[in-house]
Every structure is written in structure tokens, then in C-alpha cells.
Amino acid sequence: MAYPYVSDREVRVISRHFGDPAARRLDTYVERGGYQALRKAFELGPDAVIDEVKASGLRGRGGAGFPTGVKWSFMPKQPTRPHYLLCNADESEPGTFKDRELIRWDPHQLLEGVLISAFAIRAGHAYIYCRGEFFETTQVLARALEDAYAGGYAGRDILGSGFDIDVTIHVGAGAYICGEETGLMNSLEGQRGQPRVKPPFPAAVGAFGMPSTVNNVETLATVPHIVTHGGAWYRGYGTEKSPGTKLFCVSGHVNRPGNYELPLGFPMMDLIEDVCGGIRDGHALKAVIPGGSSVPLLNAEECSRCTLDYEGVVAAGSMLGCASVIVMDETTDxxxxxxxxxxxxxxxxxxxxxxxxxxxxxxxxxxxxxxxxxxxxxxxxxxxxxxxxxxxxxxxxxxxxxxxxxxxxxxxxxxxxxxxxxxxxxxxxx
Ligand SMILES: Cc1cc2nc3c(=O)[nH]c(=O)nc-3n(C[C@H](O)[C@H](O)[C@H](O)COP(=O)(O)O)c2cc1C
Ligand code: SF4
Structure with a gap:
């Protein structure tokens, strides 16, 4: 398979259509079983969807690793005011390039995740906040959203469920700080993209002063699979505290850099040496930044005992963050x-x-x-x-x-x- 590099050690759930341009089309997505999870979510009802996501143990993929189902349960159960779902597609952390690929190759997977998640938190409007520089990505997403509206998957009374939802793509102006959830909300409201003091937390006072939930693209793209196969299935991958699969963005001095979807708990050295084909030109490993530029560096000895799950990376001396693995060889200053x-x-x-x-x-x-x-x-x-x-x-x-x-x-x-x-x-x- 072609997508820049694929390893037989991957478990491709959300990345299974990477490299396949046909997957972008609504007809292909539906033929392959797409939007069935949305129908199932309507049958289950919002609370059962939240319970299933809680049972899966899915943790937010935007960096902090907060349990997604628990976050959703902070939203009021009986809405007296509008609720908003905010999909964070700002992806500006140095070393991170997974969310743009999720949107570019499989936009309906994300849209289905957005629709299900909005239904679960009783939101009537979802915003997808895209990083300003993502020109092609945003175009692909806009086309998919148009098709979703035309196909009756977004808008009024979708799929005859009685559920109304509008989805808006909002393009930022390219500031890293607008990826921080409250900076994102300010920017969405047309104010300067500056983070807000918390509390109040977004589930109480979020976008436009209303209860809101912010989730990362990868988090939301995972939701349809959990609804389809169940939380217990998702827990079949990964570790007890870090269940499931995760996209690892590997960059730097390896022979095969790229996005790899692996079960959490995967050994760091197997990722570098086996999946990514080892360090370039036969050099020795010097250091790794395992979670995007915001986390501590690990030296080669720490890498040798590091497993790639939230707890394993902390035990080795850093943090998993958004799992952007920057590999540096001995020539690095x-x-x-x-x-x-x-x-x-x-x-x-x-x-x-x-x-x-x-x-x-x-x-x-x-x-x-x-x-x-x-x-x-x-x-x-x-x-x-x-x-x-x-x-x-x-x-x-x-x-x-x-x-x-x-x-x-x-x-x-x-x-x-x-x-x-x-x-x-x-x-x-x-
Ligand atoms: C400076 C800063 C930048 C951030 N940038 C992003 C980003 O680009 N994308 C993202 O999903 N989360 C980003 N986050 C984390 C978000 O604030 C938030 O925790 C996340 O979107 C929640 O989604 P999750 O629960 O699905 O992980 C950033 C946080 C900080 C402090
Ligand atoms: S809110 Fe404070 S810590 Fe965050 S970017 Fe602004 S100045 Fe820095």
C-alpha cells in the first residue's frame, strides 16, 4: 500500500483510508458503511452514546488526554440554552501533522464523528475551527460538508431522527494560541485569540457564553468506530489506562517518517527501528521529543525503556501530548x-x-x-x-x-x- 509508508504492525482504524482519494466521496463513504454509526447513535440516544464512549476509555487526542466521555458528561443534560460542539482542527503544534491528514483523506469520518458527538452533548450547532494555513484541507472538508447537507446527513431532521444540527467551518488566521480551547472560542467570536481564565470551564460558559465542548479532530474521528463496534472492542487495543489506537506523527532523523496508527503502549524503540526503518545513515539516536514541542526531551537511554502510552511516557520522563515524535540523531545540536x-x-x-x-x-x-x-x-x-x-x-x-x-x-x-x-x-x- 502506498500512503507514504505503511507498516504491518499498524492497526489502522481511523487511518484505514489514508492514501485513497476515493474515500473522500460521500458515495464511497456510504458504500463502505459510512453514516451507519450516526443512525445507531440516534437509536441509542444521547446518554447511551456518552456511556459507550466512557466505556471505551477514549482519551482526548489534542494533548491533555482527558477522558472524552467524562468531558461530555459535564454538559447540562436538559438544555435551557444553546449548546455548541467545537472541533479543534487548529493543529499548530510543531511536529504534528495528523489532523490535516484525517480531514484530507477521510472528511466524512470526521463529519460523522462531529454529528454523533454533537447529538450526544445535545448541541444544535457544531463549529470546525481550521488552522488558517490549511487551504487544501479546508476545501476538501467544505466539499464533504456540502455533500453531507445535500445527502440529508446535516441540517434539519437528519435521517428522520428529529435532530437538527448545523455545522460551520471556521478558518482561523494562523495563530498557534488559537488551538488552546478558550483562545479558540475567543477567536471564533471575532475577538483576539487570547486564552480565558478558567473557571468558568467551557461546559458552563463556553463559546458565545453558552455550554460548549471542545474536542480534537482525532478524538472525534474515533467516535463513529466506538459507536459501531462498542467501547469493549476499543478497549481490546492499547493498555488498561490508555486504551485504543493512536496516530503517531514521526518526524526527524528516521528513514521512514510519517503517520502511523498503533495501539497505545507500543514500544518507542520498535516505532523508531522497525516501523520507521531506523535512524538515517546509520547514525545513533540522541534524543526524542515524544509529544510535540511542548514536552520534555527524552535521551536515548530513556527512549529504550519508553512505551508509547500516557503513563509509559510519563514514567520515562516526558509526556505523550499529541504523540508527535520528533527523532534526533547524534548530529543534532x-x-x-x-x-x-x-x-x-x-x-x-x-x-x-x-x-x-x-x-x-x-x-x-x-x-x-x-x-x-x-x-x-x-x-x-x-x-x-x-x-x-x-x-x-x-x-x-x-x-x-x-x-x-x-x-x-x-x-x-x-x-x-x-x-x-x-x-x-x-x-x-x-
Ligand atoms: C497553546 C496550546 C495550543 C493548543 N493547540 C491545540 C491544537 O492545535 N489542537 C488541539 O486539538 N488541541 C490543542 N490544544 C489543546 C486544547 O486546549 C484542548 O485541550 C483540546 O482541543 C481538547 O480536545 P480533546 O479533549 O479531544 O483532546 C492546545 C493547548 C494549548 C495550551
Ligand atoms: S495566556 Fe499567558 S501563558 Fe498563555 S500564551 Fe498568553 S501570555 Fe502565554
Whole structure:
């Protein structure tokens, strides 16, 4: 099979049609059993759908891993005000490229997930918030949505169920912070995309001041399969606490980078060496960022004992996040890599919180100084001190995310920092 690379160790549930352009069409989707899960959801009723998703143990794929069915159950059961479902298709985390592929290859799978989930939380309107740069992706989705309306799968009294739902695609302007759920809501409302202080949480006061649930694309694309096959079936994959399959976006120094759908709990080294064909040009592994740029780095020894599930990655010393695995071989300049990530966060900080706004900019300067051979050993203490002040002190966790790779790289790759600092001393740079 062609999709850039496919491994026989994959369990392809949500990615099974990747690489097949025919899967985008409504007729093909329906022929293959599409929209049957939606019919089943109408038979089950909203509460039974929530129970099935709870039973599956599905955890949100946007990064935090919060149980989806539990999140849905926070929504009021007897709506007295409009409810909204917000599908987060902002996908801007460095190293992440799964949601765009889910939409591009199988847009009806996502739409069916959106419709079922909206029904479960008693929402009358769903918004799909797409990252501004996703031009082709958004076009494919818009075409599919038009077909879904024409086919009677969206709009009034869908499939004769009495359920009315409107779905709107909203295109952002390309700001990373609009992927944070409350920043997304502000942006959707036409305000600056700045995160809100929580509480209140979205299930109480969300978009337009109404109860809302925000879910990631991958989370919602999984829902039709759970409704079709049941929560127990989903639990047949993965581990007890991290059930199911997950898309891993692998980038960096491997021979076969790409998206791979694997059961959670898969060994990290099997992913790198077997699924991805090993490190390029026979080099040795140096470090991995397992969950997008917002999580601590793992060194090669930690990778050797890391399983790819929420608990396994924490035990190894990092976080699964959205499972974007950035692989770095021995030729990687860790200080440069970390500086580039922190610079990204400095650029994307919305500026509301002083530790984030000032800290990310200041850290970038200090890291640049070290990179250029003008740093001192005290700079490392300054970086650790700043990281401490930037963690747990701000409205959203962008600030924590910027600090995580700095702290972990100083602890795990201190020699690289010291080598740059001492090289500077040798050439007489203050
Ligand atoms: C700075 C920042 C950026 C985020 N970007 C995204 C994103 O692009 N896509 C996404 O699904 N979640 C993103 N999140 C997480 C969302 O706030 C939210 O937790 C998620 O969409 C919930 O969906 P889930 O429960 O299905 O995981 C981001 C969080 C932060 C703090
Ligand atoms: S932590 Fe940073 S990005 Fe998040 S709200 Fe504060 S300033 Fe904005």
C-alpha cells in the first residue's frame, strides 16, 4: 500500500483510508458503511452514546488526554440554552501533522464523528475551527460538508431522527494560541485569540457564553468506530489506562517518517527501528521529543525503556501530548534545537501574562547568547530560574510548554551547553 509508508504492525482504524482519494466521496463513504454509526447513535440516544464512549476509555487526542466521555458528561443534560460542539482542527503544534491528514483523506469520518458527538452533548450547532494555513484541507472538508447537507446527513431532521444540527467551518488566521480551547472560542467570536481564565470551564460558559465542548479532530474521528463496534472492542487495543489506537506523527532523523496508527503502549524503540526503518545513515539516536514541542526531551537511554502510552511516557520522563515524535540523531545540536523551539513560543505568546511574554523572549536571548559562544555557566542557572517562574503561573500552559524543553535539555544534555560556553571562554569572549 502506498500512503507514504505503511507498516504491518499498524492497526489502522481511523487511518484505514489514508492514501485513497476515493474515500473522500460521500458515495464511497456510504458504500463502505459510512453514516451507519450516526443512525445507531440516534437509536441509542444521547446518554447511551456518552456511556459507550466512557466505556471505551477514549482519551482526548489534542494533548491533555482527558477522558472524552467524562468531558461530555459535564454538559447540562436538559438544555435551557444553546449548546455548541467545537472541533479543534487548529493543529499548530510543531511536529504534528495528523489532523490535516484525517480531514484530507477521510472528511466524512470526521463529519460523522462531529454529528454523533454533537447529538450526544445535545448541541444544535457544531463549529470546525481550521488552522488558517490549511487551504487544501479546508476545501476538501467544505466539499464533504456540502455533500453531507445535500445527502440529508446535516441540517434539519437528519435521517428522520428529529435532530437538527448545523455545522460551520471556521478558518482561523494562523495563530498557534488559537488551538488552546478558550483562545479558540475567543477567536471564533471575532475577538483576539487570547486564552480565558478558567473557571468558568467551557461546559458552563463556553463559546458565545453558552455550554460548549471542545474536542480534537482525532478524538472525534474515533467516535463513529466506538459507536459501531462498542467501547469493549476499543478497549481490546492499547493498555488498561490508555486504551485504543493512536496516530503517531514521526518526524526527524528516521528513514521512514510519517503517520502511523498503533495501539497505545507500543514500544518507542520498535516505532523508531522497525516501523520507521531506523535512524538515517546509520547514525545513533540522541534524543526524542515524544509529544510535540511542548514536552520534555527524552535521551536515548530513556527512549529504550519508553512505551508509547500516557503513563509509559510519563514514567520515562516526558509526556505523550499529541504523540508527535520528533527523532534526533547524534548530529543534532540540542542547544540550537531548544532555542528554535523557545523562539517559536516567544513568537506565539499572546502576551497577556508577564512570565510568558517576558520569559519566552528573555530565554530566547540567553539561549542565542550561549549558542553564539557568549554564554556563562550562570546563564544555565538563570534559564532554570526563569523556567521555574514560567511554570504554573500563567493563564494557559504555553508558558510551561516553553520551559519544559529548556529544563529537560539542561538536565540531560548539560555537556552540550557547557561545551558552547567553554568554547567561548577559550576564544576570550566574555
Ligand atoms: C497553546 C496550546 C495550543 C493548543 N493547540 C491545540 C491544537 O492545535 N489542537 C488541539 O486539538 N488541541 C490543542 N490544544 C489543546 C486544547 O486546549 C484542548 O485541550 C483540546 O482541543 C481538547 O480536545 P480533546 O479533549 O479531544 O483532546 C492546545 C493547548 C494549548 C495550551
Ligand atoms: S501563558 Fe502565554 S500564551 Fe498563555 S495566556 Fe499567558 S501570555 Fe498568553
Amino acid at each position: 540540542i542547544v540550537k534545537q531548544v532555542r528554535r523551539m523557545v523562539q517559536f513560543y516567544a513568537h506565539e505568546s499572546c502576551g497577556q501574562c508577564t512570565p510568558c511574554r517576558e520569559g519566552t523572549a528573555w530565554m530566547t536571548k540567553v539561549l542565542r547568547r550561549i549558542e553564539d559562544g557568549r554564554g556563562t555557566e550562570e546563564d544555565l542557572d538563570t534559564l532554570l530560574d526563569m523556567s521555574h517562574q514560567m511554570t504554573g503561573t500563567t493563564i494557559c500552559v504555553l508558558s510551561d510548554s516553553a520551559a519544559a524543553p529548556v529544563v529537560s535539555s539542561i538536565h540531560k544534555f548539560k555537556d552540550e551547553y557547557l561545551a558552547l560556553i567553554r568554547r567561548g571562554e577559550r576564544v576570550g569572549v566574555a
